[in-house]
Amino acid sequence: MLSPVSAGVSTAPTGEYGPEGVYVMRSGGLLTCSGLRGREAEREELQALIASVARTGCGGLALLQGEPGIGKTTLLAEVVTMARAAGFSVGLGKAEELHRIVPLSSLAACVLHGDQPLLSGDAFADLARNQDQRIWLVERLAEAIEARAGSKPVLIALDDLQWADPLSRFALKQLPARLRTSPVLWTLAGRPDPAGQAEEIVASAARELPTVAVPLGPLSRVAIRQLAEDTLGAAVDERVRDLLDGAGGNPFLAVEMLAGLGGTDSSGDLVPSTLVVGVRGRLRSLQAGTLRFLQMGAVLGRGFGFHAAAALCGQSPATLIPALEEALHTGLLDDDGDQLVFRHDLLRQAVYVDIPPSARKALHREAARHLVAAGHRPIDAVPHVLRGALPGDEEAVALLRRAAEDVLPVTPDLAADLVTRALELAPPARPLWFDVGEQAIVCLTRAGRSREALSTGDRLLACRPPLDVFSRLQAALGGTLWSMDLAEELRRRAESALAVTGAAPQAEAKLTALRALALSRGDDLVAARKAGEAALRAATAAGDREAHVLALCGLGEVAQNAGESAVALERFAALSTIDPAFLPEEIVAHLHMDDFASSGRLLLQAADDAGSMRQAMMLWAQGQHDLGLGRLDDADAGFATMERLEDDVQVPVQQVNARVIRSRIALLRGDRETARKHLTAAQERLTVKPNPGNTAAVRFLEAVHAETDGDIELAVDKIRQVQQEGFFMRWRLLRGWVDSAIRTALCGADHALAEDLAAQARAHAESNPGVPTATGIAAQALGLVKNDPSLLEDSVALLKASPRPLARAAASADLGRALLAAGRRPQAVAALTQAHDLFAESGAHAAAARLQHDLDGAGAGSRRAACIQRPVQGWGALTASEKKVARLIAEGHTNRSAADLLVVSPHTVNTHLTSAFRKLTVNSRVQLANLVRALPDAEPTRR
Structure with missing residues (x-):
């Protein structure tokens, strides 16, 4: 524990050593600020x-x-x-x-x-x-x-x-x-x-x-001399001033010289030498046992336990009491009650460097053994292992592996470094070397160092390991290749490994599951489904949990990519039962079934047990939930928070899709500048993860922006590019974007493209007969292509059962415009009004404004009051959620308690609060509370 220094005036040269080795003078019970001379x-x-x-x-x-x-x-x-x-x-x-x-x-x-x-x-x-x-x-x-x-x-x-x-x-x-x-x-x-x-x-x-x-730079000569006078209690003479110039303005070195730790020569003069030389001189006057005791302490660290140093000396603590007393008397050590501490780390280093390097290694190795024997965690002994281990030291390898396993959940990069060091120490091309290499592949992949993991795996494979080891290494590399979006390479390697006999059932089951997972990204989803079902059977037979998870994940991906929402839900629900970390996938699968009640229940469950969830993916699921319910402000905040968390851990999984959605939200609101920024960010992030899904999503967003800018030809061309990505990507459009794509195609006079899109929507609805949004959008798509008001009326009727207000609003808008073109003005105004209000309630101000223009053209009464856009600054600029958060924080709630009341994550509360502070131009909770107290009657704070 450090001792604080209080201000005071010194009148006598009695005192003690304080922080940074400064000799602090006492007077009247107060400590001087001599250590702050020049500061x-x-x-x-x-x-x-x-x-x-x-x-x-x-x-x-x-x-x-x-x-x-x-x-x-x-x-x-x-x-x-x-x-x-x-x-x-x-x-x-x-x-x-x-x-x-x-x-x-x-x-x-x-x-x-x-x-x-x-x-x-x-x-x-x-x-x-x-x-x-x-x-x-x-x-x-x-x-x-x-x-x-x-x-x-x-x-x-x-x-x-x-x-x-x-x-x-x-x-x-x-x-x-x-x-x-x-x-x-x-x-x-x-x-x-x-x-x-x-x-x-x-x-x-x-x-x-x-x-x-x-x-903090060197002290001036004046400050150093003042410090000397504080220490000596009197003015310093020329001899001492010359000596102090050798300290180079470093107060610690100056005080060490003045305190006499540099020793004296035969004439009694202070020796103006480096600190190390000075400490050596001081150590020569110590008993041999004290010197050895100090060296053992220096190996253990600046702070060390008396018993640990005694164990390293090979003596009982009782026999070392005289050595301890002498070390304390010299001023090299302090005793804080819990442990012994070198008074400054420079002193410890001066003692440490005098230990021969070979002896240091041996002592660190002994220190590691002592810590392990005393019951310390492996990670506590690792610093000594890293300094003392030699190639071939299997005991050190085992300790590094255990430590890596322990720290992997919170510091995967450190785990990767530890197990990589273990791989360097392990005897090459021996069974242990391959075992450590397999662990290194896993840790490096978890740390986001996939290229290094792949290189490590290939280096191991090049040494021609036994067949069972070959299969295990290829299985370990499967996760690496999947994280790198190298599905085809994953398939090739899995099939190559499966073709070689000799693999253990568990490794074979994992490889089979990995092959199925890779096939889920291909065009032949029928073959992929068969492979996934075979993988599930193999995993069950082998009793391997990891293979079971991989097989279910592959089957879920296949069903999702085929647009079979009910099957995808079944697979992901089974998957989250085995591994709760996949709960976000189950939640999103419920949303695709229009089952928002179940998704909301699971989000509540996740909020109660946030420690076991993937935080960023839970926010992705929450954002999808809010977007589906037309809560554009909450969805935007959720996706922004998700991206921040992914940036924090440097694992960009959903950042491209989040930016795509946020750009569309901004366009719905009428904020084209923000929408353009999100598009640019999505394009930049696409270069990091250029998989087919991300590519198609960005291409479609580019089509939306091109149409907004009036470039219909470019917009249609971008949609064609999406179609050319293959069947695998079509489900992305069919869940809510197909109507927009059809309108663009029709506007560009590409009727064949519009018909193709409508046919896909119909096929998607046939695969999901119990999903109102799917059946309603299919009818809407056909109505747009045929320009048939009756089909559009059917779509509006079908979508009444959909929980998605934006989908209902879009269908009503299409119906209203078709009725207006057919001369059915009263019915048209009713449909347009309904669409206008749904868009306005969701915060889609630009969409509402376009419908207001249609209503004005139809001679209907103005509804502009319903879609007045928020100002940029002030209380009125806050979204409804930001106002709720602001009021709760102003009442004294913490982020956690506010999150519990609003049934969101503390991360989302933090995002809302950040936005509220910016819009209100306040910097603290106190300022926020003062502002809120000055407002009119409170608004509700709960959903």
């Missing part, structure tokens, strides 16, 4: 940020950076002191070099320590046990911090950021922006980061909240 401007800047967070109620972030010993820890301690004085609740932690890969170890130090820990040790342990996704874990941390910030401002301070573990760095990229509307100040201190990770954290926060970068 007055930086202190004022940080104090202003503290005051701003406390005053405004919005977040802030500060990054302190500088070389080792430059005063970062001292300044951070001063921030803690100032924040506590301002009424902040403080969480203070320090990242450790040898814990830099242990997931969430760095932030754990912040949330578990301090005057009022943000989480109890038990709560944090429970959080770590039950997490299975980075996003879910970060959201739970955000909720804990947000709850504390509701009663008082919070400071979260982390020292030695350069050693933060990957999961903590991931959280630090998300949390400041996520909590920007709460009074939370993040203060991070670390060395300059060549990899730019600290800068990435600041850049992520800077877009949303005030940030301050505080670079």
Whole structure:
């Protein structure tokens, strides 16, 4: 634990060592600010940020950076002191070099320590046990911090950021922006980061909240001399001033010289040497047992347990008491009550570098064995393994594999690195090497490093493994190829592996299922279905769960691509029963059946058990649900949130389709500029995942935009391109876009294309006789092609049973225009009015405006009041959902409690809140509450 330094004036040269190795003088019970000599401007800047967070109620972030010993820890301690004085609740932690890969170890130090820990040790342990996704874990941390910030401002301070573990760095990229509307100040201190990770954290926060970068350079000569006078309690002479010039403006080195750790020569003069040389001189005066004890501690880390060091020394703790006392007396170590700590990491490093490299490796290996024997998690021993393992060390390989398995759910990239290192250590072309390689393929794929996974697999296969191993490796590579959208290559490899005898039943079942999955993306869906059913039988016979999941997934894909909604639902429901992670697919399958009641029930279920779900895919399902019900604002927010979460974990699955849908929503609203931006984003993302589905979706969106721009010829050509993508893609149009495509084709005088589209709609309806939307759209398509008002009347009648207001509105609009052309004005006005109101209620203002033009032409009364577009700023600019969220937050709800009331995810609440803050030009929940209190009577806050 770091000790805060309070301001005061020194009158006597008695004191103690404080943070950053600064000798802090005592006087009248107060500690001086001697460690802050030359940092007055930086202190004022940080104090202003503290005051701003406390005053405004919005977040802030500060990054302190500088070389080792430059005063970062001292300044951070001063921030803690100032924040506590301002009424902040403080969480203070320090990242450790040898814990830099242990997931969430760095932030754990912040949330578990301090005057009022943000989480109890038990709560944090429970959080770590039950997490299975980075996003879910970060959201739970955000909720804990947000709850504390509701009663008082919070400071979260982390020292030695350069050693933060990957999961903590991931959280630090998300949390400041996520909590920007709460009074939370993040203060991070670390060395300059060549990899730019600290800068990435600041850049992520800077877009949303005030940030301050505080670079710490060398102190001036004047500041160093003032520091010397503080330390010595008297003016310094010329000899000492000359010595201090050798510190290069580094306060830690200066104080070490002044404190005498550099030793003396025969004349009694201080030795102006480097720190390492100085520490060596000091160590030479120690007992041999003390020196060995310090070296063992240096191997274990800056902070280490007395018993662990004793075990590494091969002695009982009792026999090492004299060594411990001498180490403490020298000022090299402190005892914080829980563990021993080198007073500064530079001191630990100075001791550590004097250990011969070969001895270091052996000691790290022994440290790893001790940690494992003491019951620590494999990941706790991994830092020592990485420093001490040699090629062929099978014990190290086993430990790295176990650690990789443990961390895979939350830090797949780290898991991939660990198992890749294990592969390097394993004896080549031996059974263990192939086993580790198979695990490496899986971990690399999960980490999104598919090309590396494929390269690793091919390298293993090139060594001609036994037939059973060959089959297992090809099965492992199946997931890699599927993630890379290489369906044809997946089919080829699966068939090649199946043609070789000798595979175990489980591997053969997986390969059979993978082949069926690959065939689901082809033109022959009948063959794909047969392959999937055979795969399901093989998986059941082999009793292999993974093969069972793959077979059901393939059968679901086949049914979905064939437009057989009932069959797809059956397959995906069975799949989510085996693996709840596939619940989003089941929800979407219910939507394709027009069963919004079941999809809504499952979304509620998912909200209660969000930890076990794929967060981004659940938001995709929620967005589809809202879109189907005509909730354009909620759907747009859901898809935007989904894309943000996919960006966070760098796994872009549905980003192309989300942008396509959001572009169409913007066009319905009449926001052509935003629609164009979404189109551009979809086109850019298509280059990342250029599969047939994404390609067809973007091509159709390009057709819609071309028609909007008046280029009918280009629009028709784009629709033809979609048709040429093959039968596999047609279901995408038939669920809600076919009417738009037919109108475009007719406008472009391509009657044959319109008839082809109508025939597809009819075939789709025949495959889904119990789905009102499918049967209604088929009748609408035929009515458009034949220009037959009676068929369009049938479509409106059929669609009355559909839960989709936008589909009902489009059919009524087509009927109204056909009736108007036929001279049946009263009936036309009724149909157009119904369509107008449905579009307006959904927020489709542009579509409603076009119908108003038709109504004006028919001489009907104006209905413009129903579709007045929202302003850009102010309360009136908020959507209905944003108003609900704003009122709940203003009442004091957290994101979680507001989400529970509105039956949405906290991520969606955050998206609505972000938009509301932007439109209202407020920066904190306090400002929002003041604004809401000034409004007229409250509106309802629940759906």
